[in-house]
Amino acid sequence: MDVLNGQTSIPLLSMRGIVKRFGAFTANDHIDLDARSGEAHALIGENGAGKSTLVKMIYGLLQPTEGTIAVAGEEVRLASPREARARGIGMVFQHFSLFDNLTVAENIALVLPPREGMAGLRARIAAVSERYGMPLEPDREVWSLSAGERQRIEIARCLLADPRLIILDEPTSVLTPQESLRLFETLDRLKGEGRALLYISHKLEEVRRLCESATILRLGKKVGGCDPRAESPRSLAALMVGAQIAEIRAPGERAPGPERIVVENVSILSGEIHGVGLDHVSLSARGGEVVGIAGIAGNGQAEFFEILSGERLAGGDAFIRIDGVPCGALDITRRRLAGAAFVPEERNGHAAAPEFSLSENLVLSRHATAGIVRRGLIDYDRARQLAQAVIAAFDVRKAGPDPAARTLSGGNLQKFVIGREILSQPGVLVVNQPTWGVDAAACAAIRQALVDLAARGAAVLLISQDLDELFEICDRIAVMRQGRLSAPLAVRGTTREEIGLLMAGAAPGETPSHAH
Amino acid sequence: MRIDLEPRAGRSLALDIGAPAGALAFAILLGGIVVWLLGKSPAQAFMVYFVQPLMEGWSLQEVAVKACPLVLIAVGLSFCYRANVWNIGAEGQFVIGGLCGGWLGVVTHGGAGQGAIGGWWIVPAMLLLGALGGALYAMLPALLRVWLGVSEILTSLMLVYIAELGLDYLVRGALRDPKGFNFPQSVTFDDAARLPFLAEGERLHAGVALALLAVAAAAFVFARSRFGFEVRLVGEAPRAARFAGFSDARLTIAVFAISGALAGLAGICEVSGQIGQLVPTISPGYGFTAIIVAFLGRLSPFGILLAGLVLALTYIGGEAAQVALKLPNDMTRAFQGILLMCVLMADAAARYKIRLVSGSGA
Structure with a gap:
């Protein structure tokens, strides 16, 4: 796997004026977004803010109604995920698409071109798993694995294609706090290699831990960008929701009833x-x-x-x-x-x-x-x-x-x-x-x-x-x-x-x- | 290249009416092509099938009489289909209903049992027996599904043939008219065992009123009662129905009982109102045609009333076309099949947007 170029002045991914309409409904309204090599860019917003629609266009699952997408400065049209992968874009989905009764290696082989033998694949899985600190046992059947382990398979599948940009959609939603920390270590190594990460989440603490820049969406519009490290979770939440959220009034001391x-x-x-x-x-x-x-x-x-x-x-x-x-x-x-x-x-x-x-x-x-x-x-x-x-x-x-x-x-x-x-x-x-x-x-x-x-x-x-x-x-x-x-x-x-x-x-x- | 079905955002009244109307128009067009391929004039066939039966009083009455069993059966089927229970065997329940009620007509022949109290009770008892017979016959697929998980589609369909052959056997055996020169038919019923006509000298029998009553009752049940709510909810969102506390098994049995009873009632109305005796074949496929009626009427009682009249027209027109154009009787059944396909396609088109997507996708 090549070590990728370090940060350059041209963003790896650049979206300009992206509009996506479904009939009368506008899911994305003139959105600009840049993702740079060696950085993690957060896409934050509430459910229904348009995050998933936007990344689906980057991964070729949807096509924008208006606007342009450029990869490394070159304007592209991504008609399918295959074309997106060919441009070095990979995606780890929130919901896993794995076969429970197949082994880790078999699940990975399914999405790769058939020319590679299982022996060579096992060696590559071992290499990826060691390099990024993601323990994977190629011969385990998927049903016996935890959610965190399953997610590692998805990430390994994505990494074997050597992507320059990796999209992660709410990756910690199924993980324990400890598993999340391990994931962040892996993501830090990927960043260190000069890959760009696009990180979708509504967990603001995570975003502050991992990301250097952020785009905030609300109701399909970009309402701002920021450096999450310089914000507090409350200020990020206010940006995301557009209003201060009432704090829950504590119940106070209650004598337990029957x-x-x-x-x-x-x-x-x-x-x-x-x-x-x-x-x-x-x-x-x-x-x-x-x-x-x-x-x-x-x-x-x-x-x-x-x-x-x-x-x-x-x-x-x-x-x-x-x-x-x-x-x-x-x-x-x-x-x-x-x-x-x-x-x-x-x-x-x-x-x-x-x-x-x-x-x-x-x-x-x-x-x-x-x-x-x-x-x-x-x-x-x-x-x-x-x-x-x-x-x-x-x-x-x-x-x-x-x-x-x-x-x-x-x-x-x-x-x-x-x-x-x-x-x-x-x-x-x-x-x-x-x-x-x-x-x-x-x-x-x-x-x-x-x-x-x-x-x-x-x-x-x-x-x-x-x-x-x-x-x-x-x-x-x-x-x-x-x-x-x-x-x-x-x-x-x-x-x-x-x-x-x-x-x-x-x-x-x-x-x-x-x-x- | 693949075909995507995207659910439409909402259901509109225009689509609800337009889809079945469009399906009917398209089916007539396809039927016209078949007629043309048979070497006849499609325009003339259209006149014979769909216009002439509506031009005269007697044939209008004939349409209503033919629509009666279709509507009765289809109203019952609408309970099943709304609840996602697939009773395909209404034809069998129709035959058993006709047989059970008709049996009373046979045994009261020649004034038997009418001595002291008169014959006023015979017709109500026949109707009751018919409905009961149909409902009990429908319990076979219902209980098999509830107890053993057997597909009701197969069992209800197969039971049609058992019912038909059972009737055939009895009409040639135990119920045969001893003075009938060995013809496979029962005695003709006494007048006391015949459904009364709605007006003197006309063709409309009391079954037509029963069909209208069934339509009104079903509309009321769906709109106001908890049972109607259950049926609609199970069809719309089965998990929500379980959450509401409605039992799947009880509902399956109930809708089978209702549709069996109405099919049986239609059967005895046909035997007592139209035929007047038991013969080997008492239905030209009403139980199957009613499936088309139910869907063309979008499973709503008043829609079914209209759809029943349309399908009745194809029977009347089909008979006329045999005479006038020498078109085969199979043309009618072929047309009914074409119509069902068109209705189902229109249903899909009304519910989903159809999109062609290029590329292989993810």
Whole structure:
């Protein structure tokens, strides 16, 4: 692999006046961006700001409506990812595209030209892995690897093509804090070789650690550029959102109430090959308490949510009690009647039906508890009133009086879904990833609503991958890993590092073999 | 080069009406080409198929009578299809409904059982038996799907042939008219076992009123009831339906029961209102044509009413075309098939934008 040229005055990548329209919608509006060799350039902005659209044009997945892209000073038209790769542009996607049943080497061979033998490939993988400090075992099957290890395969795949510019799309979203640090070391080495990095993230601490320059997008427009090292996370957040974000009002000291939800000994087998089951999971939460469940996605959280909600019944010795009612064998409707409410991770298609109006979506989860069904007939007037109450209380922005759920932005639909459950005055609320893909303002409103609900005496179970969120609003945090749940730790007596180690599978106080 | 289907941002009323109308127009065009290839005049065929049946009172009534079973069956199918349950066997449920209800017509022949209380109860009982028979027959694929996960598409379709051959067997055996010179047919029903006509001397029987009633009831159920909400939700977002607490299994059984009952009712209406006895074949494929009716009507009750009239027209026009143009009867079925394909394509075009993308992609 060649050592690339050092910094030059001509930017490696230069975008001028980029516009991308989808029908009437403008996703990118006259955006300029430069990325230089040997530097990491951050692209920051909230979900929906247009970051992904912009990088897809750099990687040839989309073509700009207007504007020019130049690579090393030469104007280019990138009609496909193949052409982008030929120009020395590589991309590491947020979602991995790997075959679980193939080995590391086989997964890498799949994307390379077929002329190379497996033996030569193994040597090259070993070389890349040593050079960049990314341990990779070519003969391991992918299903047995952690998210961090899988990401290394994606990065190695990208590096074998010797790219001059590497695009990384939210690379730490699936990593533990320790794995993220290792990733940054690799990225520092890539920078040191004179490669350019384009780093997409909304985690501002990371951007400040890694990047020399940044482009900030808001609602498809470039609202500024800066040197992130000279900014604070708060000032960066203000640039990104365009307003100051309200801080969560701390719940203050609360006397813990009675146990409102008790879960004991839940074990299920996974239905899928390489899937995750649950292994003797127990947990309880008292009124007035927010209990967090941390963990990297895919470690059993989705299954645990289904068990709690009753969408799936746990057999065996499992025991679930909600406000004194044994619920292990009850369906979701009966659990709602016992005083529980649930917010699943996926808004569209699970928490809400996209084509249904907001009032119909209110009927969806509250038909049994809100007195809107009489003799099998739905009182839609009453449903509309209740939906309006949610809309008013949670400041849901929408077009028209009762629009289809699909027309709302992610943040607004999530506020509606959470408000729908909170206004049912539940004694127990179980939420899964409530602020995933939600804009900062809605995110703050949702967290505040969860804290307020607990302050009124409810027990809140919060399943989240976002450690910032968990530390902001939880009283206790347990960690789920490979279907097992750790004992909950009081937030005031623990640290992110300790939770991070539990997420990576080490017992507290013990250092995992690969952590630094 | 590849073809991308991008979901359209919204559904518009124009597309909802335009897509089936466009599909009908396109199907007529294709049908015209087939007629032309058969060496006949497409213009003349169009007149015979789609214009002349609408010009006279008696043929208009005939259209309504033919539309009756189509609409009844298709309204039932709309419950299944909206819930993503694929009942393809309405034809079989139609036959069993006709057989069960018709059995009562056979055993009450010649005044049997009508002595003290009279014959007023026979027609209602026949309708009830027909609906019940159809619903029970539909339970076979429904329960197989719920208990064992067997594809209802295959089982419901295969059960059609069992029902048809069962009827054939009985009409040649146990239910054959002993004085019928060995013809494979039952006795003709007493008047007390015939559906009354809506007006004296006309062709419209009471089944037509039942079909209209079914349309209105279905529209009410979809718009106002929790059950209608369940059906719509399961079809639209199955995971959200589970989150709402609606049981998949219960719903599958319910929609099969409804569509089986309506198909059975259509069967007994045909036997009691039109034919007046049991014969080896009581349906010219109503149960299959109703699938086209359901989709052409976009699974909405009033749409189905209109679509039922259109498809009924092809039956009436098809009979006329055999006489007037010497076109084969298969032309009607071919046209119905062309129409279904066009409707399904128009549905896809209404829901997705179709884009040709050059290059191989990522």
